[in-house]
Structures are given as structure tokens and as C-alpha cells.
Amino acid sequence: MKPEDRDLVAQLCAARSGQLADPAKDYLFETRLGPVARREGFESIADLMSGLRTRREDRLIWAIVEAMAAGDSSFFRDQTPFDLFRDELAPELARLRGDQPIRIWSAACATGQEVHSLAMLVDEMSGDHPGAQFEIFGSDLSERALEKAQSGLYTQFEVQRGLPIRSLVRHFDKIDDAWAISPRIRQAIRWRRLNLIGDLSRVRGFDVIFCRHVLEAMIEPAQQRVIENLTAALNPGGYLVVGSHEAQALDAQGLKAGAHPGVFQTSADTRAAA
Amino acid sequence: MRTCLIVDDSRVIRKVARRILEDLGFDIAEAADGAEALAWCRTAMPDVVLLDWNMPVMNGLEFLRGLRMEPGGGAPKVVFCTVENEVAAIREALESGADEYIMKPFDSEIVAAKFAQAGLV
Structure with a gap:
């Protein structure tokens, strides 16, 4: 790809999704944009870029931005946040909320492994918290990633990355060469396409938000915007879980650092009324 | 250092697995079938067994059932490591005492993840 084409894509990513696309990483642009060019009927990435400059179609811009935003995902990635959710956050929230729903959001859920991991955990611990109601939401910028997430279909390679074998046989069926998550887990999740730097003023009332490995891939002003949006979406006393190495971005954001790296909590002042 | 016994009738698979598991910090022993593996275990019980299913002489499932009957064999x-990838086979392995299960083909990332889940690394 020509340097000016990479620069244009980087600018579009920054403007539309806040994503940091490093123009020096030529291979990344080639890998991500090759399939977009083929899908959109262009002979090459150079043709795709030429078409973009000529037509400036919103649909084409988003196809490029979404392809560049595609993230890596695996079941129970990093494990610790899921242990923390099962052992500390969920029991505390179940006690505080009583029969009110506990709302959990996997923001930027990519192809769904994180949100499905949370839904499996909730399913497995439902007997420990009788009466507790969990509502689970998954969102992502990419329509294509969401489509795959919603399908609940994964390859053998994908289900072997992070998923304990007992969870695989408990929650998945094998269909030909693919593994399909059970309808019970799939139907427990509500999905929505969301741009985390967009207007999220109507997204409210969450008790736990997982947003991991997202801030690290964003330009600094977008990081601030996402943190503001997610903080506003939390209930008082709600938890924001980011990657442990992303915690730095949340310093001085009006969030209280929890006992675990990457876990932050909003003020609980009004929790009694919530 | 903990010991991992690699049980597979393929020399190539044993070699690949050895390289991955040595990187994870294990001392390695090898056996080419279940009977050889069981004899090895009677001499020195390993910490972990990476176990193929389909092998001559004694298959992986027969070995596992035999191992669990041995003194100290619990x-x-x-960790099974096999081409058998049907749910019924996996359930049978777990019911017979397997702790984790890898479906071939595997790579270092999958082995590391599975060993981490089994609390081995």
C-alpha cells in the first residue's frame, strides 16, 4: 500500500472509531483490507483506495474502519477478570440487587468470546445465587464481528483457546467441523452495534462493564471519550473492568481503583437508592 | 522440575510436544503406547501425562483406566491429545479420569492454554 493510502485509512479510523492504526504497520493494512477489497468487488487494495477517494461512500468507509478495528479474542482471556467476576463482583451484586436485574455489558465484544464466557459463567453459578437475575449485553463496532458472535459458531481452534474442556462439552454442540454454543447461552445475550466514541447518552444502568484490550488500541482523546461514556453508563457502585495494562488511562477519571489491577468502581453514594 | 510423560505412537508428535513442553518447563519422558506408559508410571509416577488415544498394544483410554487403578495413579x-473430537469421545475421556483434552492439530498456544487451565503452568 502507498504511504498516503495508509495515512488516509489511519485518519478515517481515528475520526470514526478513535482507533489507533499505525501507518508503519503495512502488513496489518494489507491483511485487513485485502478481504474488504475482494468483498466490495475491487481488483486490489489500490483499487479499493482509489474507489474510496472517488466515491467517499459512508458504507465503504465503515467497511474499512470496521475491518481495521477487528480485534483478537479468546474465551476467558486472561482468566483473572472472570475469576474476579465469579468470586467477588457477582456475589456482591447479587446480595445488593436482590431480585433486581444485574446488568453486564461486554463493550467491544468482537466475535463474542468474552460475552459468551460471561454468559457461561453466569449459567454455571446460577445455583449459587438463587433469585439473582443477570442480563448480559454484547456490543461491537463491527457488524461482521457481531454477526459471527451472534451465530455462536466457532472453529476447533477457537474453542481450544481458553475454554476448559468441561465448559466445551457442557455448553457446545459439535455441528460438522464447527462448535455451536447452546441456544440457552446464546439466547441469554442481547446484542447491539455500538461505537464507543459515539453518543451513548441512552446507554445506562449497567452494574459491570468489561472493556478490555480496547483502550490500548485507541488514540488518547478517544480513550477519554470512551472512559466518560462507560463511566456514565454505570450504575452507582458499578464496576468497569479494563485490561490490567490499560489501567493507566483511567487515572484521575473520577473512578476508584479497586483491589485488583484493571478494575475500577464508580462512587457508591447513591447505590442505596439504586 | 515437574515431569511430563508424552504418550504417542508418532515419533514426530512426540518430538513436537517435547519441544513445547520443555519450553513450559517440564522434564520429559516418552512412551510409544499405553502399555509402555503404564510400565513407566509403575517405576516413576509423572506429574502430567499428555496422552494420545489411538495407539497399538494399549490405547489411551485403556491406559488411563489402568493408571487410575494403580497406587498413586490418581x-x-x-491431558488427552488426540484426533478424536466427537463430544461422546470427550465425555468418555473425562468420565474415565482425564483432566483436560486437546484436539489435534495442536500448537504451542493451545498446549500452554490447556496446561494453564489444568493448573499445570
């Missing part, structure tokens, strides 16, 4: 973690 201790080693057993």
Missing part, C-alpha cells in the same frame, strides 16, 4: 493430571 495423582497425575492427564
Whole structure:
């Protein structure tokens, strides 16, 4: 790809999704944009870029931005946040909320492994918290990633990355060469396409938000915007879980650092009324 | 250093697995079938067994059932590593005492993840 084409894509990513696309990483642009060019009927990435400059179609811009935003995902990635959710956050929230729903959001859920991991955990611990109601939401910028997430279909390679074998046989069926998550887990999740730097003023009332490995891939002003949006979406006393190495971005954001790296909590002042 | 016994009738698979598991910090022993593996375990019980299913002489499932009957044979973690990838086969392995299960083909990332889940690394 020509340097000016990479620069244009980087600018579009920054403007539309806040994503940091490093123009020096030529291979990344080639890998991500090759399939977009083929899908959109262009002979090459150079043709795709030429078409973009000529037509400036919103649909084409988003196809490029979404392809560049595609993230890596695996079941129970990093494990610790899921242990923390099962052992500390969920029991505390179940006690505080009583029969009110506990709302959990996997923001930027990519192809769904994180949100499905949370839904499996909730399913497995439902007997420990009788009466507790969990509502689970998954969102992502990419329509294509969401489509795959919603399908609940994964390859053998994908289900072997992070998923304990007992969870695989408990929650998945094998269909030909693919593994399909059970309808019970799939139907427990509500999905929505969301741009985390967009207007999220109507997204409210969450008790736990997982947003991991997202801030690290964003330009600094977008990081601030996402943190503001997610903080506003939390209930008082709600938890924001980011990657442990992303915690730095949340310093001085009006969030209280929890006992675990990457876990932050909003003020609980009004929790009694919530 | 903990010991991992690699049980597979393919020399190539044993070689690949050895390289991955040595990187994870294990001392390695090898056996080419279940009977050889069981004899090895009677001499020195390993901490972990990476176990193929389909082998001559004694297959992986027969070995596992035999191992669990041996004195001290309940201790080693057993991780199947096999082309058998049907749910019924996986359930049978777990009911027979397997701790984790890898479906071939595998790579270092999958082995590391599975060993981490079994609390081995």
C-alpha cells in the first residue's frame, strides 16, 4: 500500500472509531483490507483506495474502519477478570440487587468470546445465587464481528483457546467441523452495534462493564471519550473492568481503583437508592 | 522440575510436544503406547501425562483406566491429545479420569492454554 493510502485509512479510523492504526504497520493494512477489497468487488487494495477517494461512500468507509478495528479474542482471556467476576463482583451484586436485574455489558465484544464466557459463567453459578437475575449485553463496532458472535459458531481452534474442556462439552454442540454454543447461552445475550466514541447518552444502568484490550488500541482523546461514556453508563457502585495494562488511562477519571489491577468502581453514594 | 510423560505412537508428535513442553518447563519422558506408559508410571509416577488415544498394544483410554487403578495413579493430571473430537469421545475421556483434552492439530498456544487451565503452568 502507498504511504498516503495508509495515512488516509489511519485518519478515517481515528475520526470514526478513535482507533489507533499505525501507518508503519503495512502488513496489518494489507491483511485487513485485502478481504474488504475482494468483498466490495475491487481488483486490489489500490483499487479499493482509489474507489474510496472517488466515491467517499459512508458504507465503504465503515467497511474499512470496521475491518481495521477487528480485534483478537479468546474465551476467558486472561482468566483473572472472570475469576474476579465469579468470586467477588457477582456475589456482591447479587446480595445488593436482590431480585433486581444485574446488568453486564461486554463493550467491544468482537466475535463474542468474552460475552459468551460471561454468559457461561453466569449459567454455571446460577445455583449459587438463587433469585439473582443477570442480563448480559454484547456490543461491537463491527457488524461482521457481531454477526459471527451472534451465530455462536466457532472453529476447533477457537474453542481450544481458553475454554476448559468441561465448559466445551457442557455448553457446545459439535455441528460438522464447527462448535455451536447452546441456544440457552446464546439466547441469554442481547446484542447491539455500538461505537464507543459515539453518543451513548441512552446507554445506562449497567452494574459491570468489561472493556478490555480496547483502550490500548485507541488514540488518547478517544480513550477519554470512551472512559466518560462507560463511566456514565454505570450504575452507582458499578464496576468497569479494563485490561490490567490499560489501567493507566483511567487515572484521575473520577473512578476508584479497586483491589485488583484493571478494575475500577464508580462512587457508591447513591447505590442505596439504586 | 515437574515431569511430563508424552504418550504417542508418532515419533514426530512426540518430538513436537517435547519441544513445547520443555519450553513450559517440564522434564520429559516418552512412551510409544499405553502399555509402555503404564510400565513407566509403575517405576516413576509423572506429574502430567499428555496422552494420545489411538495407539497399538494399549490405547489411551485403556491406559488411563489402568493408571487410575494403580497406587498413586490418581495423582497425575492427564491431558488427552488426540484426533478424536466427537463430544461422546470427550465425555468418555473425562468420565474415565482425564483432566483436560486437546484436539489435534495442536500448537504451542493451545498446549500452554490447556496446561494453564489444568493448573499445570
